[in-house]
Amino acid sequence: MTVVLHTLCALPSSAAFRDCIKVARAGDAIVLLGDGVYAALEGTPACRELQATRVELFMLRADALLAGVSQSAPNIVSIDMEGLVELTERIPRQLAWY
Numbered sequence: 001m002t003v004v005l006h007t008l009c010a011l012p013s014s015a016a017f018r019d020c021i022k023v024a025r026a027g028d029a030i031v032l033l034g035d036g037v038y039a040a041l042e043g044t045p046a047c048r049e050l051q052a053t054r055v056e057l058f059m060l061r062a063d064a065l066l067a068g069v070s071q072s073a074p075n076i077v078s079i080d081m082e083g084l085v086e087l088t089e090r091i092p093r094q095l096a097w098y
Contacts, residue, residue, distance in 0.1 A: 004028045005091035006055075008036040009098050012046030016097040026054035029091055031084060032076070036097075037064045040072035047073050060084060 006023070008030055010016035017039065024030055030050065032040055039046035040059045050057055050073075057076040064070070064078065072078065079087070088094065 001025070001027060002093055003091050005087055005094045006030045007094060007096045008032050008039070009034040009096070011035045012039040012044070012049075017046065020095075020097040021049050021053060023095070024053050024055045029056040029058065029087060031079070031087060032057075032059040033063050035067075037067050037069045040064065040069055040076045042071055042073040047076075051075060058083070058087065 004024070006020050006028060008017065008020050010020075017036070020030065030053070037059050039050055041047055057073075058079050059069075059072060059076055061078045061080050064072065
């Protein structure tokens, strides 16, 4: 099975968000970037959808701070740019969602 790193830059209300959730499989990872960080807000429907997937969940800390997302779900790991680079090295197959 091929593992994929999904970079999700779309709002939770977008078709790209829904498509990413449908395509992501156990063992994959999703990184929330840009508008995607709004899906990390704990208790929201989008956050519950993300948590229902069996993937590793990350969000770019700088984007979350810019968006005012300070309270994310506990299983969403906040990473910096170095962490994002490490993920891309660990999971070379990537799929971007805008």
